[in-house]
Amino acid sequence: MALARLHGGPLDGQVLPLESPDLDQLILPFSDAQLVYDRAGEAANTGDADGPTEVPFRFAEEEQGYIPGDDHHPGA
Numbered sequence: 001m002a003l004a005r006l007h008g009g010p011l012d013g014q015v016l017p018l019e020s021p022d023l024d025q026l027i028l029p030f031s032d033a034q035l036v037y038d039r040a041g042e043a044a045n046t047g048d049a050d051g052p053t054e055v056p057f058r059f060a061e062e063e064q065g066y067i068p069g070d071d072h073h074p075g076a
Contacts, residue, residue: 002053006037009059021046021053025060036060 002021006014010030026037037057045051 002043002055004037004057005054007040007056007058009035009037009062011035011037012059015054018055021055023055026057027063030062032064034063036063 002018004016004018004023004026006012006016006026011028016026016028021043024039028035028037036059038060040056040058043053043055045053
């Protein structure tokens, strides 16, 4: 199992399971927006006996999601 260690942004300090240690970017739902975290280094603890693999990710941006009542959204 691999873990993402998040740095910066609203999820600073959180550790999340990763589908793959090879991911370069995470896009996570957060309230009515999405948070983008970019890979910030190499994987650590990649051996068999040193615990789960950890990959650092740094906060990049927050993307606005659908806002109810937004007249500019096609489905509003």
